[in-house]
Amino acid sequence: MIDLTAELHRYSGFDSFRPGQREVLENLFAGRDTLAILPTGGGKTLLYQLYGAITHQRVIIVSPLISLMQDQVSRLQYLGSKRVVAITSAMDFQERAAILRNLNHYQYIYVSPEMLSNRNIFEMIARQSIGLFVIDEAHCISEWGPDFRPDYLRLGKIRHQLENPLTLMMTATATQRTRDDILNRMGFTATDVKQLVLPTNRSNIFLSAKICANQPEKNEQLETLVKELNGAGIIYFSSKKQTEQIAAMLSQKTDKRVMAYHGGMDNQRRFLIQQQFMNGDIDIVCATSAFGMGIDKENVRYVIHYHLPDNIQSYVQEIGRCGRDQQPSLAILLYEPNDQYLQQNLIANTIPEEQLLRYFYQHPDQLQNNDAFRVIKYYYDIGKTVDQTLAIFDQAKSRRIGELNALIQYIYTTGCRRKLLLQHFDETAEHVDPEFCCDFHTDFWGNWRQFNQQYLKPSETDQGVQSTDWRQIIDKLFLLKN
Amino acid sequence: MDLSTLYLIFGDANQDRRAKAIKNILDGRRTVSNLYWGLEYGLLPYFGALHDFDLGDEQAAVDTLNKAGLATVSDGLLYRLSSRGVDQQKKLQASITPLNELATVAQYDIVRFSRRFIFAVQVVSEYSYSNNRYYPQTIGFFDDQLIKRWFIQNKQRNLSGYFHQLLQQFLSGLENDQLADIFAASLTGHGFSGLTEDQLAVQTDLEPTIIQLNWLKLYSRLFLRLKKDPETPLQLLLTGLIKPLMSGSAKQTFDLFVSARQPDPATIAQLRKIKLTTVYEHLIEAAIELPLDQFPYQRLLHEPTLTNLRQAAPVNVGEWQFKAAKAQITDLQFFEFRLFQISERKKGDND
Ligand SMILES: [Zn+2]
Numbered sequence: 001m002i003d004l005t006a007e008l009h010r011y012s013g014f015d016s017f018r019p020g021q022r023e024v025l026e027n028l029f030a031g032r033d034t035l036a037i038l039p040t041g042g043g044k045t046l047l048y049q050l051y052g053a054i055t056h057q058r059v060i061i062v063s064p065l066i067s068l069m070q071d072q073v074s075r076l077q078y079l080g081s082k083r084v085v086a087i088t089s090a091m092d093f094q095e096r097a098a099i100l101r102n103l104n105h106y107q108y109i110y111v112s113p114e115m116l117s118n119r120n121i122f123e124m125i126a127r128q129s130i131g132l133f134v135i136d137e138a139h140c141i142s143e144w145g146p147d148f149r150p151d152y153l154r155l156g157k158i159r160h161q162l163e164n165p166l167t168l169m170m171t172a173t174a175t176q177r178t179r180d181d182i183l184n185r186m187g188f189t190a191t192d193v194k195q196l197v198l199p200t201n202r203s204n205i206f207l208s209a210k211i212c213a214n215q216p217e218k219n220e221q222l223e224t225l226v227k228e229l230n231g232a233g234i235i236y237f238s239s240k241k242q243t244e245q246i247a248a249m250l251s252q253k254t255d256k257r258v259m260a261y262h263g264g265m266d267n268q269r270r271f272l273i274q275q276q277f278m279n280g281d282i283d284i285v286c287a288t289s290a291f292g293m294g295i296d297k298e299n300v301r302y303v304i305h306y307h308l309p310d311n312i313q314s315y316v317q318e319i320g321r322c323g324r325d326q327q328p329s330l331a332i333l334l335y336e337p338n339d340q341y342l343q344q345n346l347i348a349n350t351i352p353e354e355q356l357l358r359y360f361y362q363h364p365d366q367l368q369n370n371d372a373f374r375v376i377k378y379y380y381d382i383g384k385t386v387d388q389t390l391a392i393f394d395q396a397k398s399r400r401i402g403e404l405n406a407l408i409q410y411i412y413t414t415g416c417r418r419k420l421l422l423q424h425f426d427e428t429a430e431h432v433d434p435e436f437c438c439d440f441h442t443d444f445w446g447n448w449r450q451f452n453q454q455y456l457k458p459s460e461t462d463q464g465v466q467s468t469d470w471r472q473i474i475d476k477l478f479l480l481k482n
Numbered sequence: 483m484d485l486s487t488l489y490l491i492f493g494d495a496n497q498d499r500r501a502k503a504i505k506n507i508l509d510g511r512r513t514v515s516n517l518y519w520g521l522e523y524g525l526l527p528y529f530g531a532l533h534d535f536d537l538g539d540e541q542a543a544v545d546t547l548n549k550a551g552l553a554t555v556s557d558g559l560l561y562r563l564s565s566r567g568v569d570q571q572k573k574l575q576a577s578i579t580p581l582n583e584l585a586t587v588a589q590y591d592i593v594r595f596s597r598r599f600i601f602a603v604q605v606v607s608e609y610s611y612s613n614n615r616y617y618p619q620t621i622g623f624f625d626d627q628l629i630k631r632w633f634i635q636n637k638q639r640n641l642s643g644y645f646h647q648l649l650q651q652f653l654s655g656l657e658n659d660q661l662a663d664i665f666a667a668s669l670t671g672h673g674f675s676g677l678t679e680d681q682l683a684v685q686t687d688l689e690p691t692i693i694q695l696n697w698l699k700l701y702s703r704l705f706l707r708l709k710k711d712p713e714t715p716l717q718l719l720l721t722g723l724i725k726p727l728m729s730g731s732a733k734q735t736f737d738l739f740v741s742a743r744q745p746d747p748a749t750i751a752q753l754r755k756i757k758l759t760t761v762y763e764h765l766i767e768a769a770i771e772l773p774l775d776q777f778p779y780q781r782l783l784h785e786p787t788l789t790n791l792r793q794a795a796p797v798n799v800g801e802w803q804f805k806a807a808k809a810q811i812t813d814l815q816f817f818e819f820r821l822f823q824i825s826e827r828k829k830g831d832n833d
Pocket of ligand 1: 417438439441
């Protein structure tokens with residue numbers, strides 16, 4: 001029997017596992033395919049890193065987003081594994097060719113589902129011996145699968161073609177329905193797979209929402225909060241442009257150090273902003289949901305949503321980025337009635353319209369090599385009629401509208417927010433402290449300043465302001481021996 | 483980068499300049515027309531210098547200048563700096579003086595060099611603190627590998643001492659603390675994360691674009707300094723950065739053209755299986771890029787066309803339109819006309 005705690009210490013320096021980690025590893029070492037729902041981030045990467053380190057086997061990780069993959073590669077390198085590579089569509093042909101030629105040098109290979117659907121790439125990967133097949137953000141199989149990520153739907157088949165390697169499916173949140181869906185689409189039955197579900201509840205995060213009359217009022221509210229709230233914060237947006245606009249506004253009107261972050265920025269800049277945020281050089285990041293998945297900052301004190309997240313699952317994941325140090329933290333959702341329409345538009349924009357669909361069914365040749373319409377091509381290729389595909393899209397649309405409504409319900413609820421959130425995941429909170437739960441039990445919005453003083457710890461400022469003097473900077477950068 | 487700022491820097495008070503062409507020149511879009519305007523505006527040394535940057539929309543940039551009274555704009559996005567524009571231009575140029583150092587960025591891939599250098603600083607900085615738990619930068623697959631190899635080969639060589647001394651000498655040698663601070667802020671490493679151009683802009687009261695141009699200038703200087711030092715442990719970081727003067731295809735055409743057999747353009751088209759017009763385009767590209775005496779104009783510009791051209795040419799040959807020239811010299815070919823303009827322009831520069 002392997003002494004997992006000793007191995008953990010040997011490879012990561014940690015003395016103890018976070019909840020759920022040991023159980024997942026024990027299952028994998030017993031050769032059982034596993035579905036793990038682990039709400040706090042950071043701990044997931046360690047699982048397959050440790051499995052790879054102990055067994056010296058190759059690990060393939062399917063991951064949904066390019067920006068996320070790059071974060072994960074960095075994170076794995078941070079944790080001490082150097083033979084890591086990501087195969088993404090952002091690479092040019094030569095880079096990809098060089099990596100594929102040398103694939104056997106890498107122990108950890110990240111790949112997007114789209115890349116894995118590419119014949120050539122699949123064959124190169126299939127040629128490797130695979131110790132563990134990981135599907136990260138596995139909820140995408142369900143949440144995105146039928147809507148617009150057709151390549152996720154192929155993962156079950158791909159796993160089979162890879163001769164059914166030991167598989168670990170992971171996500172931070174998933175409803176019962178989503179879990180069933182993941183297994184079903186991967187070609188498992190419930191009895192094949194060991195499921196490990198950790199509670200979604202994060203009792204150290206206080207939940208609140210505020211309905212504003214209009215956007216100016218929302219901006220004012222945001223400004224007031226940001227001026228006074230202690231510690232580091234993340235503000236989430238659904239539009240790249242607005243991350244920049246609001247970051248500029250907040251920099252100007254408050255004395256906080258605020259930066260924008262989104263997937264449209266180049267690597268260098270995203271790296272720098274993450275780095276500054278982790279080092280405490282900036283207080284607040286205005287970001288799209290791409291921010292925060294790969295970084296591990298323990299002392300984020302609050303998360304504010306300026307726009308609605310995609311659904312309750314996303315919301316729970318995003319607020320989970322505060323309070324990883326288990327200290328009291330705060331989640332605020334700011335809402336004004338127009339936000340609902342913004343979200344509806346976003347949904348409408350991601351689902352092809354009937355006219356377009358009929359056009360492509362009449363001109364299927366135009367579907368070739370057009371990434372934007374992969375989803376139509378997928379249904380066309382598997383022989384769905386235009387009406388069937390239309391029905392699938394309609395269903396997807398109404399499901400997403402339903403999810404949006406559930407969020408709106410969360411905002412307008414007159415009961416306990418925590419109870420409502422947890423219901424969504426078929427959970428009940430074991431013990432609710434009415435003093436520190438949500439804005440239903442206490443007059444949070446009348447007393448938020450006091451809440452801030454009482455619960456939110458200011459960041460330690462001993463790091464001080466970064467020096468701007470070049471002499472000090474180079475002295476700081478290079479520690480000189482003797 | 484802010485295109486209107488670039489338009490100010492690279493604009494002129496005595497010449498209408500094509501906004502589109504200037505953007506294409508800085509971006510390095512290698513067409514005969516862009517190269518020609520690069521020559522005409524004296525901007526050829528900067529061809530492709532800003533290829534790695536998002537330059538934005540030319541219409542919006544020109545409108546900005548127009549609204550601010552810094553330039554007048556005419557049809558076809560031609561702009562000319564006003565006297566206020568010239569004042570502003572002088573101010574901007576003073577903050578990146580000397581401007582011509584940016585020419586290095588057109589000859590070498592300085593952006594790539596800076597990324598390698600910054601990454602190397604991070605690796606060495608963390609290593610000097612014996613820290614191997616940090617988030618490394620990613621600068622593309624090949625360069626990630628390059629840095630890795632470089633570090634393994636050199637890590638026994640007291641790199642932190644080397645970097646400290648190098649930067650100490652380089653930055654004090656600038657004799658300008660603000661510039662030195664700007665450079666240092668581009669670095670990142672143990673306990674220091676550096677600043678973005680807009681953060682620095684707030685601190686220094688300079689425009690973000692000026693910060694970026696200064697970075698390019700300083701990294702160019704550092705690059706040339708290291709290139710001269712055969713002892714530097716950074717040799718590997720300097721490799722593979724030369725930007726070719728001509729496109730590969732144009733160079734092949736030109737090499738054939740001046741080879742021992744001296745084939746004519748039609749023969750070259752046959753040999754290379756390309757169109758005759760393409761051969762002419764390649765030769766024009768070569769004429770633009772090469773010094774006057776290295777291109778055999780006389781093999782393409784014959785009499786009496788040459789004399790006719792000389793007689794018909796207006797004072798400002800650069801702005802002469804082919805249509806107007808053709809009206810006077812009926813059998814004139816476009817490539818003859820263009821080559822004549824190029825050679826006249828180069829003679830003018832040599833005088
Ligand atoms: Zn509650």
